[in-house]
Amino acid sequence: MDKILVVLIFFASNLLANDVITQRQDSMQNFNKLMREATQLLKSGEVQSLNDIYGEIEIIMNEYPNLFPDESFKGKTKASSDIIDNRDAFNQIASETEQWASLAKIAAKNNDIEQVQQHHQSLFSSCKSCHSRFRN
Ligand code: HEC
Structure with missing residues (x-):
């Protein structure tokens, strides 16, 4: 009986870990898609409709660090286990x-194209800073 329980818990925690991996990969796909939409809108000068997009990015990044529990670095993930030792x-x-998403959102509300473009660039540079250090 105990053995069965141990095996069940093992499988359940594996399933949960896989689930969180899928969730964070979906978040990134979404982030990527939102950035492309924002780039298009910026090109066509529709600055005000960018509010919602940057708002969504803000939420994604706010939740993102919660999707990396210690046991989620095996299997179909490209996340580096360096995250565990360098959480800060x-x-x-x-x-x-x-914060850049938040600033971009405010600039979009103020119809300040130059500021939006600057923060949009900062958002793009974040991909590389994070991937070069924390993605395999
Ligand atoms: C705070 C860190 C961080 C930032 C910022 C970040 N990423 Fe990621 N990204 C990751 C990690 C970690 C993974 C690997 C996740 C995994 O496989 O478990 C990843 C994976 C991805 C993937 C692959 C998703 C999949 O389906 O496997 C894409 C696409 C992606 N990122 C796009 C972007 C783009 C575009 C940006 C910037 C606009 C960005 N990321 C910013 C950490 C980050």
């Missing part, structure tokens, strides 16, 4: 990215 640095990049 990882959370810092996520938090900066969230």
